[in-house]
Amino acid sequence: MEEIAQLRRDGFCLLKGVIPEGEISGIRSDIDNAMVAGLKAYNELDWSAVTHMLSLAPYFADARLLSIVRTMFNHATVRISQTEFKSVPPRSDPPAWRGFHTDWPHDLTDRSFCGRVNQPFPDMIMSITSIWMLYQFTPENGATWVVPGTHRELTNPRGEKDGIDEHSAIPNERQVCGDAGDVVLIDSRIWHSRGANTTDETRTSVVARYSPWWLSTEYGKRNAAFVPTDIFDSFPQPLQELYAHRRGKRRPVQHFPA
């Protein structure tokens, strides 16, 4: 599959048409309308954001997407470790703005205390971030920036000793543009950033992070965000498999960095 080859080589790929065209506008309004309540439920009650994405969530178990993720992890059992609202509001940030980083477990700032891999990163994939385009992604509205091939770099935009300005353009960077219903997959180690939105529209989007069965998701607020049992039990079965570790509330384990 071309997407797997690109994900291995470049650290990212674009999956076209994961959400059927006729479903997109309804799902987009559901996400736009649920975001404030979803963030409140996460912040105050530790509910996973998936609880407020019920029309979109079944697509997280899309067969083509899961076959890529399983091949990349070389195992059939994968989990969704983190789920987030990622819309970019209208008129946000000047066009030159960047916020380059790598994602959990390679997130060097680790603000949610989920645990992180320290530099130098081992040369192996440990998570895949999926970015769901619920609105067309364009250079004007904040399409995701990536720096191809950086998933195998030992330096990092947030590496304390690496001297890289995470807020500036990086040579060879490019924006991943696509249509509503497409999904960007990135190796969590690739240097990436959302873009500035200079339009009057919201760039509606969502992130779900896939992790292999062996990676601990017990640490930190973001990983431990849970799905109340009645909501979990209403999920279609393939989606239940991806969130099975988050059915019902459990206390997150605290991670104390050394």
Ligand SMILES: O=C(O)CCC(=O)C(=O)O
């Ligand atoms: O929203 C985007 O375009 C990028 C998302 C991102 O940087 C992240 O989830 O870590």
